Amino acid sequence: MHHFATTGINQRNSRTQELFRLLFMMMTVLLVLPVLIIMVTLIYKGGAIVTLDFLLSNPLDGMTAGGIFPALFGTIGLVTVALLVSVPIGVAAAIYLSEYASDTWLTRLINLAIINLAGVPSIVHALFGVGAFVIFFRFGTSILAASCTLAVMTLPVVIVATRESLQSVPMAFREACWNMGATRWQTIRRIVLPNAISGILTGVILEVSRTAGETAPIMFTGAVFFTPFLPQSVFDQTMALSLHLFVLSTQVPGVSEALPYGVALVLISIVLLMNSASIGFRMYLRGQKKW
Amino acid sequence: MVVADSNVRTLSDPESTWHQRFHSSPMKIEVNDLTIRYGDTTILSGVNLNIRKNEIFGIIGPANSGKTSLLKALNRMDEFTPGMKVTGDIRVNGLDIRHVKNVYGLRRSIGVVFPLPVGLPLTVFENVALAPRLGGMNNRAELNIIVERCLRRAALWDEVKDRLNSLGSLLSGGQQQRLTIARALSQEPDLLMLDEFSIAVDPVTTMRIEDILKELRKEMTIILVTNLVQQARRLADRTAFFLNGECVEIGVTECLFTGQVQDQRTQDYLSGRFG
Numbered sequence: 001m002h003h004f005a006t007t008g009i010n011q012r013n014s015r016t017q018e019l020f021r022l023l024f025m026m027m028t029v030l031l032v033l034p035v036l037i038i039m040v041t042l043i044y045k046g047g048a049i050v051t052l053d054f055l056l057s058n059p060l061d062g063m064t065a066g067g068i069f070p071a072l073f074g075t076i077g078l079v080t081v082a083l084l085v086s087v088p089i090g091v092a093a094a095i096y097l098s099e100y101a102s103d104t105w106l107t108r109l110i111n112l113a114i115i116n117l118a119g120v121p122s123i124v125h126a127l128f129g130v131g132a133f134v135i136f137f138r139f140g141t142s143i144l145a146a147s148c149t150l151a152v153m154t155l156p157v158v159i160v161a162t163r164e165s166l167q168s169v170p171m172a173f174r175e176a177c178w179n180m181g182a183t184r185w186q187t188i189r190r191i192v193l194p195n196a197i198s199g200i201l202t203g204v205i206l207e208v209s210r211t212a213g214e215t216a217p218i219m220f221t222g223a224v225f226f227t228p229f230l231p232q233s234v235f236d237q238t239m240a241l242s243l244h245l246f247v248l249s250t251q252v253p254g255v256s257e258a259l260p261y262g263v264a265l266v267l268i269s270i271v272l273l274m275n276s277a278s279i280g281f282r283m284y285l286r287g288q289k290k291w
Numbered sequence: 292m293v294v295a296d297s298n299v300r301t302l303s304d305p306e307s308t309w310h311q312r313f314h315s316s317p318m319k320i321e322v323n324d325l326t327i328r329y330g331d332t333t334i335l336s337g338v339n340l341n342i343r344k345n346e347i348f349g350i351i352g353p354a355n356s357g358k359t360s361l362l363k364a365l366n367r368m369d370e371f372t373p374g375m376k377v378t379g380d381i382r383v384n385g386l387d388i389r390h391v392k393n394v395y396g397l398r399r400s401i402g403v404v405f406p407l408p409v410g411l412p413l414t415v416f417e418n419v420a421l422a423p424r425l426g427g428m429n430n431r432a433e434l435n436i437i438v439e440r441c442l443r444r445a446a447l448w449d450e451v452k453d454r455l456n457s458l459g460s461l462l463s464g465g466q467q468q469r470l471t472i473a474r475a476l477s478q479e480p481d482l483l484m485l486d487e488f489s490i491a492v493d494p495v496t497t498m499r500i501e502d503i504l505k506e507l508r509k510e511m512t513i514i515l516v517t518n519l520v521q522q523a524r525r526l527a528d529r530t531a532f533f534l535n536g537e538c539v540e541i542g543v544t545e546c547l548f549t550g551q552v553q554d555q556r557t558q559d560y561l562s563g564r565f566g
Contacts, residue, residue, distance in 0.1 A: 102373055176409040176471070178371050180422045180478055181399030190421065195412055 042268060046261025054262060063226060063248065064255045068263055073230055074143075074238035075270070078218060079211045081147035081234055082154065087204055089151070090158030097159070098166040099188055118156035122216040125153040129221040144234040146222025153217055154207045161203020165196040198285030205278035209271040215242040225251065241267045313528065316343040318385065319482065319512040320365065325379035327360045327369075327536075334360045338379075338538045340531060347504065347513045349527025349544060351520050352560070356533040358516045362484045365514075366401045367394050383482070399426065402475025406487040408467035410459035411474075415442075415451050418459040418470055422478040437477055444507070445473035446499050465496030472503065483507060484514045489522065501526055520561055524548050532557045 053067060060066030101107040129149025139145035169192050177187040223240040225247045231238040241263060248260045320342040327335040335357035342348045350358050360375070362368075367388055369375040381388050383397065391397045399422065411418050419438045428434060438455070442448040447469040451462070459470050468488060475483060485504075489497040504513055504526060517523050523530045524544055531541040532554075540547070540557045552558045 172405070172407070172409045173411055175368075175371070176403075176405070176411060176474075177421075179366065179368065179398060179401075179403040180425060180474070181395040181397075182425050183395060186425055190425075191411060191413075 038268070042261055042265040046258050046263070046265045049258045049262040050265055055266070058228070059226070062254075063244075063252050064259070068241065068244060068266065070227065070230055071239040071241045071244040071263070072266065074223065075212055075241040075267075077143055077231065077238060078147050078150065078222070078240055079208055081143055082150040082211050083204065083208065085148055086151035086155050086158055086207065090155050091162050091200060093155075094159045094162030094166060095188060095193075098163045099184060099192065114156050114159055117152075118160070120153075122153060122214055125149055126217045126220050128152070129217055134221055140235060141220070141224075141237055142222050142235045143231055143238050144222070146218040146238075146240075147234070149217045149221045150211045150214060153214070154211055157207045157210065158203055161206065162196070162200045165199020165203070166192060168199065169195045198282055201285075202278050202282045205274050205281070209274040209278075212270050212274070213242055213267060215240075215246055219243060241270075313343060313346070316345060318342070319344045319346070319383070320514075321380075321382040321385075322361075323380040323382075325361070325364060325377070325381060327357065327364055328376045328378075329374045333536055335364075335533075335536045340538060340541055342512060342514065344512055345508055345510075346529065347508050347515055347527045349523035349530035350514065350516045350533060351518070351523050351530060352533035352539075353518075355535070357536045358533050359486055361533075362403070362486055362514065362516065365482075365484065366398045366403065367391075368398075370394070399478050400480055400482065402472075402478050402480035402483045404468070404471050404475055404483070404485040404488045406490045408464055408471050408491060410462060410467040410470055412458065412460055414456045415459045415462070415470065416455040419473050419477045422474065438473075441473040441476040442470075444476055444503065445469045446503055447473055465492045468492050468496065469500065469503075472500065476507075480511060482512045482514070484516070486516045487518055489517070489519065497522075532560060534560070 055067060055072060056069050057067030058069055097107060097110065126149065129145060129152070133139045133145035133148045134141055173191050174187050177191050218240055222237055223243045224237045225243070227237060227239055245260055245263045245267060248255050248263060318341055322338055322340045325335060325338040326333065338361065350361070352358055363372060363375065364377045364381060365383070369377045388397060411421065413421065416438055419441050420434045423434060423437055439448060442451060447466060450466060459467065462470060468491070488500060492500070501522070507513065515523065515526055527544045529541060530544040530547055532539045534556060540552060540554045542552065547557060547561060550558070
């Protein structure tokens, strides 16, 4: 008998191995299924009405017809302002936590707070936004208040993504730099940030896609069911795609069936587009990776 | 090729040229009662040593004997090392480094080469130009001159002169180690500290770097931490033996290797009985 003969245990092992491979593969396929079903349904039922004219015209007849331009414009505005608020704060906080803070009870507390902030339900964020931004800071129900609320809600995503990508830059690079007489900031600016930027941008784009879809946080703080005018400043109220979809589906009688599907298709397309851009961008920057 | 006068480095002949030069050379580093702790662990205790200008000072000893921590204390890198606590007195050029205001200037005057080569994720050129840039130099012509000079001195110029704009981290291990030497030289240091530089480098490159060091000693003081006792023998004027956080013995290298030791442990280590 030679040493490589197959025994009963070998056969059982390879059967088990095949079984688990199939199991894991099935789970992966299951993961893709909902996305596919949603996309197919949306395109089938709402694809026909999504035209350039639909994107660029106002709603008509008590929102039962016409386009979605004010909502689209509002969503883009809300996301932009939210980014302008959350990215500087989030990136700065992450740089502090990753590059400056030593491991004390205070930084642990801050990290715990960030994790908890990520776990707060969006409706709670909405009520916080009303109290803090609408009333206390006197922003009124406005784009600014809604965007600030969205920014607070998405800060953990930005901070965690930034901190992770900062920490993926090897410590040896920093030490080499410090040994040359570089300050912490010089090291961050010349070595750490340039090599972490891909991860940071990925986090930011993910934040965009999440912000675009949120409804609850903007409902009470700045988004309205309907306004005939586009916002003139950040202190105006605005329509938004997510709220528009909610209103069309639940509040307005006599809406054609295709309309909410069309709105949902536009919304989900924005999200998918941003996510694809994020993935593509990350792949591009990975190709440029320098170590 | 050993330095010409090294064959007379013996204690038995105090009139030798080496002795005369050695004792007329000013103090570069004076360490008094240096103790280094990480939390409750004492990594180095009660170390006293002096290093003369333009000396190659070898430090040998097994792992965890505190060699690297000593280097960290010398350029005050303990500030970047959580939990590291340094007590005692360290003077560089006669100045107590605890009271140096411009700690970045102190670090710039000390070049450091690590065990594993660290090619920064920059081009070859920018790796060497980084230290001058950190010092505020942005003149391209001047940087060109500095980069070429440092790469030449590190015996790397001929190999990389046509790829100065490719990434430093893509060079081979031996090239990267010479790149880090070039980078250290770009700081225009008067003290060069090498921490087991040959650990990830092939023997041929090791010998090339050793030749570089022999040249550099004319201009600067060199501290050579090494786990190759023969490397210390080839290069160092004097050698210190560290063991378990204690500086067991400091002696003229040639004396140590010819059996003129004061401590049996040094003899045991040098003859390969442990470590």
